[in-house]
Amino acid sequence: MSSIILYTTVSLCATGIASAVILYLVARKFRVEEDPRIDRVEALLPGANCGGCGKPGCRGFAEAIVKANTLEGLCCPVGGETTMPAIAAALGLEASARVPRVAVVRCGGDRARRPRYSRYDGYISCAVEHALYRGESACPFGCLGLGDCARACAFDAIRVEESTGLPVVREEACVACDACAKACPRGIIELRDKGVKARRVFVNCVNRDRGALSRAACGASCIGCGKCARDCSFGAIIVENNLAYIDFHKCRLCRKCVSSCPTGAIREENFPPRKVELSRIEFEN
Amino acid sequence: MLKTFTLGGIHPPREKLSSGSAITPLPLPERVSIPLSQHIGAPALPLVKKGDRVKVGQLIGEAAGFISANVHSSVSGVVLNVEEAVDASGYARLAVVIRVEGDEWDDRVKQRESPDRYLSAYSREEMLSAIQAAGVVGMGGATFPTRVKLTPPTGSRPEILIVNGAECEPFLTADHRLMVERGRELLIGTRFLMKALGVEQAIIGIENNKPDAIAKMREAVAKHALGIKVCPLKVKYPQGGEKQLIEATTGRHVPSGALPISVGVVVHNVGTVYAAYEAITMHKPLVERVVTVTGKSLARPGNYLCRVGTPVACLIEAAGGLPGDTGKVINGGPMMGKALASTDAVVTKGTSGVLVIPVGEALRKPYRDCIRCTRCVQVCPMGLEPYLLMTLGEYQRTGELERERVMDCIECGACSFACPAYRPLLDVIRLGKSRVGQMIKSRK
Numbered sequence: 001m002s003s004i005i006l007y008t009t010v011s012l013c014a015t016g017i018a019s020a021v022i023l024y025l026v027a028r029k030f031r032v033e034e035d036p037r038i039d040r041v042e043a044l045l046p047g048a049n050c051g052g053c054g055k056p057g058c059r060g061f062a063e064a065i066v067k068a069n070t071l072e073g074l075c076c077p078v079g080g081e082t083t084m085p086a087i088a089a090a091l092g093l094e095a096s097a098r099v100p101r102v103a104v105v106r107c108g109g110d111r112a113r114r115p116r117y118s119r120y121d122g123y124i125s126c127a128v129e130h131a132l133y134r135g136e137s138a139c140p141f142g143c144l145g146l147g148d149c150a151r152a153c154a155f156d157a158i159r160v161e162e163s164t165g166l167p168v169v170r171e172e173a174c175v176a177c178d179a180c181a182k183a184c185p186r187g188i189i190e191l192r193d194k195g196v197k198a199r200r201v202f203v204n205c206v207n208r209d210r211g212a213l214s215r216a217a218c219g220a221s222c223i224g225c226g227k228c229a230r231d232c233s234f235g236a237i238i239v240e241n242n243l244a245y246i247d248f249h250k251c252r253l254c255r256k257c258v259s260s261c262p263t264g265a266i267r268e269e270n271f272p273p274r275k276v277e278l279s280r281i282e283f284e285n
Numbered sequence: 286m287l288k289t290f291t292l293g294g295i296h297p298p299r300e301k302l303s304s305g306s307a308i309t310p311l312p313l314p315e316r317v318s319i320p321l322s323q324h325i326g327a328p329a330l331p332l333v334k335k336g337d338r339v340k341v342g343q344l345i346g347e348a349a350g351f352i353s354a355n356v357h358s359s360v361s362g363v364v365l366n367v368e369e370a371v372d373a374s375g376y377a378r379l380a381v382v383i384r385v386e387g388d389e390w391d392d393r394v395k396q397r398e399s400p401d402r403y404l405s406a407y408s409r410e411e412m413l414s415a416i417q418a419a420g421v422v423g424m425g426g427a428t429f430p431t432r433v434k435l436t437p438p439t440g441s442r443p444e445i446l447i448v449n450g451a452e453c454e455p456f457l458t459a460d461h462r463l464m465v466e467r468g469r470e471l472l473i474g475t476r477f478l479m480k481a482l483g484v485e486q487a488i489i490g491i492e493n494n495k496p497d498a499i500a501k502m503r504e505a506v507a508k509h510a511l512g513i514k515v516c517p518l519k520v521k522y523p524q525g526g527e528k529q530l531i532e533a534t535t536g537r538h539v540p541s542g543a544l545p546i547s548v549g550v551v552v553h554n555v556g557t558v559y560a561a562y563e564a565i566t567m568h569k570p571l572v573e574r575v576v577t578v579t580g581k582s583l584a585r586p587g588n589y590l591c592r593v594g595t596p597v598a599c600l601i602e603a604a605g606g607l608p609g610d611t612g613k614v615i616n617g618g619p620m621m622g623k624a625l626a627s628t629d630a631v632v633t634k635g636t637s638g639v640l641v642i643p644v645g646e647a648l649r650k651p652y653r654d655c656i657r658c659t660r661c662v663q664v665c666p667m668g669l670e671p672y673l674l675m676t677l678g679e680y681q682r683t684g685e686l687e688r689e690r691v692m693d694c695i696e697c698g699a700c701s702f703a704c705p706a707y708r709p710l711l712d713v714i715r716l717g718k719s720r721v722g723q724m725i726k727s728r729k
Binding site for chain 2: 117118119121122123125127128131135140209213
């Protein structure tokens with residue numbers, strides 16, 4: 001009886017040792033050499049796997065950095081101002097400076113200014129609605145308001161406002177990863193430089209129809225009249241296909257265009273209230 | 286035992302309200318807007334400008350490339366503008382807007398077929414060029430240029446022509462009435478297409494719920510034509526799908542990703558056959574078509590012969606006006622049609638019907654989670670797994686979608702119809718299909 005137990009134990013042990021030796025040899029032979037620096041870089045990254053850097057997840061980004069052995073053109077938009085210098089220090093490389101950016105929603109067609117004529121009751125996705133028809137309003141370029149951008153955001157930085165039907169960006173949470181801009185089937189969202197004190201001036205419309213058509217569809221549309229371009233002292237505004245666009249590299253935030261736009265399609269953000277307006281309010285009171 | 290296809294299929298209520306009403310010519314509208322892109326392929330290039338006078342049948346848009354089609358004026362009058370006009374989906378497309386003045390036809394168009402010419406008098410090239418010149422496209426809804434379909438790729442040999450008279454969409458009766466009223470013309474058209482393709486055999490597939498059409502076509506076949514067979518089919522949606530109809534009538538299976546010509550078959554809709562007949566014998570371009578205007582709330586559902594470019598609102602007016610409780614107006618049938626954003630949209634070469642749905646039945650029910658009941662898999666006529674395709678589509682797994690044969694989907698909507706949780710399966714699958722299509726294109 002005891003001999004059975006003995007044989008079993010011994011043969012099991014022998015099998016175990018033999019397998020261990022085989023496994024050890026196989027592991028030695030087929031070992032994948034991996035740069036230990038990849039793990040170190042990955043540990044420094046935020047781990048959100050958002051794809052904002054253009055690589056498949058944080059691991060992919062770490063591999064790309066180590067392989068390139070330079071930080072030129074490689075940047076983690078999520079990590080803010082700390083991540084890239086930290087990686088540079090860990091690898092002994094030079095960190096390139098980056099201008100902070102933020103996602104900007106370029107549609108001002110809220111429910112009041114852009115009347116809805118029909119009702120969409122299909123699958124809740126802007127991409128599906130966009131592929132099927134022009135949307136509930138008469139504007140074939142404007143925001144559909146079904147929130148593909150909000151679902152794409154990994155940082156809870158964008159959500160669709162119930163009252164206006166338009167997405168709102170929480171600037172402090174936005175890391176400019178570009179996920180919302182890629183998710184938007186109509187290309188309404190754009191990454192723009194955050195600007196001095198986060199101040200920005202931009203055309204809040206992407207409608208490329210002729211003025212009469214876009215005006216009929218929405219009260220807040222750019223009609224391509226070109227007044228802003230003529231008024232701009234810095235040549236920052238170009239009008240193409242009935243639509244004005246402000247180049248944020250050239251814009252000096254003078255806000256002349258904001259007051260000259262006849263439809264109110266140019267939007268200023270994070271500026272202090274205007275003195276002129278204040279005095280007028282006081283006067284009226 | 287009646288024939289049908291084997292995989293899947295559904296039985297929606299038929300609702301053929303207008304099957305007994307004869308084709309009535311619609312009075313000319315005051316103005317028409319003729320889109321330059323009424324077909325699959327490149328939009329036609331405009332040949333007219335503002336202020337030009339045009340006659341019915343005059344060429345106003347020239348085909349731009351091999352897969353494209355000519356567009357003709359459907360009315361006589363003055364061109365008001367060549368502008369971007371709202372199409373059925375609400376997006377702007379280039380269209381020629383014409384103010385109607387009288388009804389003067391182009392001299393080249395004959396009003397009746399020449400009685401002294403027989404089939405043998407037309408050569409294959411003559412027929413093909415007549416079809417191409419007339420801008421004939423597939424009128425079952427896909428609007429693929431007919432000339433291209435009649436020119437099989439080198440190396441393939443067509444054996445059978447199938448004429449699609451299934452009309453499996455509920456509510457629609459345009460093809461049905463065409464078969465009942467224009468049987469002789471359809472038969473001549475079928476003979477033309479057989480000669481153009483060089484085939485000896487043709488099958489006219491008709492669903493069994495149209496006994497008068499079957500009787501009419503059989504009578505015409507017995508009197509005139511050899512090599513043509515009328516094949517009654519067991520009622521099942523989507524029988525009119527190309528691959529389903531091929532299986533139902535011939536028993537042949539078109540492999541995944543292949544065209545019907547790979548099994549020696551070419552399918553044409555009865556509307557297309559009729560248009561080809563008119564194009565060959567009268568040089569009449571495709572400027573008018575039969576449109577079913579229907580809906581339970583309409584006063585006079587019927588079949589109207591109307592000019593291309595007529596606003597949908599005019600058709601609804603003829604059928605008794607738009608009821609006050611209308612929730613949706615659908616371009617096409619209830620299964621595959623799309624809701625119109627506005628009744629200003631116009632009839633195009635591919636418009637087979639206009640369906641008015643009251644508000645109580647129009648809205649979709651809110652959808653719930655998938656319970657894995659596999660109803661959608663059971664009804665899919667292409668043997669796909671719609672629930673899986675929807676999930677993959679939601680997560681944009683394009684590679685897996687392609688492997689799950691999403692491109693085989695014929696967008697019949699049987700899955701969405703059958704789903705007990707009212708899930709909008711087809712919406713998402715369609716989006717996935719277009720993404721996979723882009724991916725395949727970018728590979729080339």
